[in-house]
Amino acid sequence: MFKSAARSLQRLSILLPIVLTSPAVLHAQRPADGNLFTHRFAPEHGLVSPSEEPFRTEICLNGLWRFEPLALPAGYKPGAGPPHLPNPTTNGWSQIPIRIPSPWNVDAFGKGNGYEFDTFPSYPQKWQDVKMGWLKTTFTVPANWKGRQIVLHFMSIVGAARIVVNGHRAADHFNNFLPFDVDVTPWVHIGGPNTLLVGVRKGTLMNIAGPYQSKYTYPTGSFWGMSMVGIDQDVYLLARPRLHIKSVFIQPLVNRNLLRAVVKVANRSGSPQTIALAAGIRPWHWRGKHNDITAPESKYSLGKTVVQMVAARGSVKAGQTKTFTLETKVNHALALWTLNHPHLYALVAELNVGGAAHDRLSTRFGWRQWTIHGRKLLLNGKPVQLMADAWHFLGVPAMTPRYAWAWFTMLKQAHCNAVRLHAQPRPPFFLQMADQMGIAVLDESGIWASHCHFNYWQPITWKRFARAIKAQVHRDRNHACVFGWSVANEIQAAMYAARVKPADKPMVTAKVVTLAHMVEAMDPTRPWVSSDGDGDMEGRLPVWVAHYGTPRGWQATYKHIHKPFAIGECTETYYSTPPMVAKIEGDRAYQSMRDYMQGLAVQGYDYALAERKFCAYGSLWDLVWYGLKPLPLGLANQSRPATLRDGIFLAPTNRISPACSRNGWGHTAARSTPVTIHGCRCTGRGHSGGRLSRRGPRAGLSHPVGAERRHSIHCPCRNHLPLKRSVSLATPIALCIKN
Template identity: 25%
Template structure:
């Protein structure tokens, strides 16, 4: 962490743990702020003047931690801050980074527009060259627009004034770290590190901003005992120099579920004399994902995936974790309850969460927050959905904890005699994912409508609450006739073709111990969950064990995902409360699901 980060700066940790440079300036903290209810701020001169209030970045204005706490709709909001670019950065370009701004952002620096970006889940950057130099002041102005209407990748953000069912308080504007970083004129861009377990090697692609005669890229891989292997390639004729590094036999250690061993990786751009022009520190895990019939294998072994649905919301920060420790704590709570991973649901999580998952060997399915695409009763995905998803893939592709991708969730097109708009979007996002990352399996759309015949994984969402009925519905998998979601009895998916299969949402058991036996127990406007609310904690454990046991006992099922890790506002089906305190005997939850699965037993017998 640089010395320029003051101790009272919120979320002061380095925000991009797989591409670390020593020099940077965290811009979190107080910014001028103003709500623009009519989205007329540009006409009224908000870009040129001081703003009326103050907000604490990186927390959204709807959150308590922002100091605003306004949960009404805000069509546009404005931010303003003046900073001095460190003089010691002279001779280098200054980059202005935004972790995420919801939803449409325009950024001006010293009155000059430097970047526009659409999408609330992916990062973007502005180069301040020619606008503000080291040693000078830079006045940064941000306008974020967040429409209530029309298609938009919102995830779980409510389009009504109130929260309801499984939709929550909105997030508008800046909600992840803002920071400055100096880079040389020719510099390294985001590296891509691909593990090769079969070859005991890593392939490192190091994209460059430009080439110069005599330049080279050197990559060094280290473990706690020191340098393991290093390699150098020319960087003067290729914008993406590639280095393959084979690990010596005695220094090979896999990244495993529950054992997140990571190698340190240093990437350096050198000039013709061998002097370092630019350097970044990264890390990598040696891990593979493969498919063998109905088996989804990690490092060539069948690992039963005991996943939990994680919404990533916090009472005081909403989509922004109040601290880096809170991100880590959520993983620890999940592991304590017996889960070995999570489906990161309808939100692209902060990259720091993935860093902790990498370190702990925590399995993750990466997902896009595509809910909110409905307009006039239909899915109306726009080109920005694909654009944002590609930005997410670029950011996260090197994280070993991610073992699969899911660009869409619960799409509901009915089979027609012609292609639909959503068919094109579904196939386009599937192909874009496979092109960006051919190393991981991809679910074309989780639950409901599978429209891509070659989808790597087939899944369903099933919230049946009675274990016997649940078992009957799921009994056909061994005959290649698994449970498939439909809409009012109408088929919405292409046929199952023997892919690895799991129930990627189940349970959602509705339980609030404080409401047990009260008249409020049946009031879904203040407390919401799936199916019939259990009456006692004992009934919860019996139902959880029964439903989970059906999935554990199916030898053709490679995993499951239970809904969900925590309560979120009115949705009270979490293993933990919204504030992360205990509401159940977690040891019983753990015991119900950590017994050997039939999938694991079959593998050991084979």
């Protein structure tokens, strides 16, 4: 398996340096010893799909914002609850702009843990220690948006956020990793300038000290979520009808030949409305080329309608959100989604008023059904065994579909067919790519108990846990790839490590089981609900999932388990030392890293064979990650240390898509018109004005249509070009920008 992953790495040698490094350097010339990558870093469509136009329109607000760092109040004591968030000032704003999306302390990620991600060297070093602050941008609402509902859509904010629009406090939100909407219709100025302020306090400021050295009162996620603060995914402004389709939950009941769509309609028009609701099913066709560069790019078209769902009619009161259910027999009109043939479709729901179309919402899905029978997991009624990979990592290098595609490609070449998105919800493109590639996904929450510091004795903790899981299930439930939900990770082991008294454990276990039952109620289409590494919570969960141990121990447990048995993590890759590997390889474990890794590979092979005997789902820990060999890509001269002129760089291109990438980390220029990057002195400030494109406007440095298309970049570090200085795949590229 490891050899297969290595072969995949060699085949993807052009792609992986980009995927496993951070955003582009804005520069005017080819680096002396580095390599240029001229394609889009994060190739995605915007929030609104073509089939939803003209009823819905978007503006992407990614780009250069302003940042005001705030000091913690005098006398603040960690663990005593959140400090007050002061209002922004007029003279506290940094002269250095911040590029959204990016946490303001992003350059601190990983420092002190053996790796560095100096992604934005223009960010002052003091930002790395800032725990709360304000972010600001301006935008213009087009005149033709009058009469519509106008919504701010945040893909994710890491930290507790306050949203202020034109001086009005519009919302407070704290739910790391997951999207949320803010209706700003009452406060925006149509046809004029608007100011958006986002205040953020780091999640750790919400800590409350409790027993057993507990402190965290929210789903922390893993290393990224615990250390970052700020806006880490895209920001959109969305216009839709005030009477609109709010959500669609597609339920493919293959064993009953039935397709069901549960549709919620929201009426914010101010008066009761009589509606008709229908939906058509159209094949989703990928239109890219099958090579390492274009395969991760989101190029698709929809075919003609193959199934028409019968219309539902009814009335919706003013201010009401009402649920409608559409059902139809499929009768072989849809091809099954399988791991080898992942056929996809779009359900385009249409809301009609007075016989005319009023709104549309397109939702992608697969005609497939996950079920459980005894010890077996079934896909479309047939037993399937899932062999998976899992790892913690989420960071700047992962903010692109190219990363997900490379990971899943190597995973498949290692003869795996599943992945556990471990420890925190990933950006949506991970699931979208899994849908397209035929990868089964165990979708895990941010309740990563392995740090042993959750404060289970604060009621707010469980409220935040429930809110996060609800948002995740709501976001991800239409993905064909998701075979199950993991509500938490290693709750029992963490309580053991924290020396929680036996009398205090049942309350925690019972509340985790309650979260699992909540998921079962929200999504009756997937019976797999686990708390990974916690067995079956004393018989109260539908599957049994262990971590680590040995094949002999698995066999002993398996004899007594009469439900799906799974190993979510195993092998010693994450924590092994040469003396441990010497038990497998002998003294060779001390000779070289290659010999050491071979010992781990032998163990992984043996464990994988054992998993095939017992498991409905089995995962080796970090299979692909530890199968990678660091390569000196972008370092032509290996006889000297790397300099700032070495590495892989994303170059500006004259053919930039008008779409606003769903993850704007790789934006290098305007999205509305081609640009030329030149010089190193500032001639003008980039902003988020410009025309609307069919799939979203521009982001990053941009000018309105007809304006000068040349941008100058002023580098605050004395005008030198901010180039790459590392030789490892896992080390990022730097981005240096200033007004």
